[in-house]
Amino acid sequence: MRRDVFQAIADPTRREIIGMLAHKSLNLNNVADQFTISRPAISKHIKILTECGLVTITQQGRERYCHADFGKLKQVADWTARYQKFWTSKLDALGAFLETDKKQDQQK
Amino acid sequence: MRRDVFQAIADPTRREIIGMLAHKSLNLNNVADQFTISRPAISKHIKILTECGLVTITQQGRERYCHADFGKLKQVADWTARYQKFWTSKLDALGAFLETDKKQDQQK
DNA sequence: AATTTGCGTAACCAATCGGTTACTTATATA
DNA sequence: TATATAAGTAACCGATTGGTTACGCAAATT
Structure with a gap:
């Protein structure tokens, strides 16, 4: 199965x-x-x-x-890795900024 | 909830x-x-x-x-990362070997 | 040979899941 | 003001989940 x-x-x-x-x-x-x-x-x-x-x-x-x-388990790791940039390292601030930017853009 | x-x-x-x-x-x-x-x-x-x-x-x-x-999602990534050594890089062979070794040891 | 041990499986159960339709409420729009 | 739209929620449904007890069978032990 x-x-x-x-x-x-x-x-x-x-x-x-x-x-x-x-x-x-x-x-x-x-x-x-x-x-x-x-x-x-x-x-x-x-x-x-x-x-x-x-x-x-x-x-x-x-x-x-x-x-x-x-x-x-690699399958799971790969899936989460796709979003890893949103919570790790120096990209955090940039990621947060882009998210905010995106939201404002579309909620206009 | x-x-x-x-x-x-x-x-x-x-x-x-x-x-x-x-x-x-x-x-x-x-x-x-x-x-x-x-x-x-x-x-x-x-x-x-x-x-x-x-x-x-x-x-x-x-x-x-x-x-x-x-x-x-970090929670998931962290959990899978604990086992990552078993499927990635050059450690694969070593990991496999240790596993086999362990099995033989206990199934004796 | 009789007994114990390891483990699969069937039958059953209550709770949860993932979906539906029908209804309601609040906000926008004509 | 009347109507259309966004979305929550209740009631319901069948299937799946995670557990149980009871049983059977093959391998190991006595």
Whole structure:
């Protein structure tokens, strides 16, 4: 199934899972142990994360190890980067000015 | 109302609205004209965007001009940046190696 | 061989989402 | 003053979300 990565990272639990897996790959129960919600709930979150490519699974006997795969996060980073000039560095003042200018222009 | 910016940008229509407003501030009907969905639907999207600070409104007579405010996008950029080393530059190979190494280590 | 463990999945649930139409109010315009 | 326009909002709808409990099955352990 195809999944939107933006929608996948919208859930705070899933973002937490990604953060955990970035530090260390874990099997599903190990992940679930870190949360108060049930194992099946975590299983569903992991499924969503694999469906959009943010997590990969390697079966090891009866255990399934979850690894974070950050490639798809580039999509998010690229999107935000398009607007980065509006909040960073010396361009801040210029950006603010242009915005104001634009507004005045059109609200005339 | 407090809103999560990650959840706000999860919807593709809202991301499109942000993209439009980045180019030019618009009143609500002008935004709605660019989409096939109804004006009230757009009104709801704009409301969500204002609730998380991604859009600000300036009333101008009976019109409400919507301006993109990208400050909150920094939150998203910062989050993705934490994992950026996993997909960019020459560190790719090293990152991949460390990941593999880590996996082997724990799956032993 | 019997039991424990890891995990998927089905069935269900309440809440939220993204959309609609219908109505209302306030501001501009003819 | 009558009419047109901009936009919020309520009521409603079906689909999706995020959670649960209960069950089943395969792999590991005793």
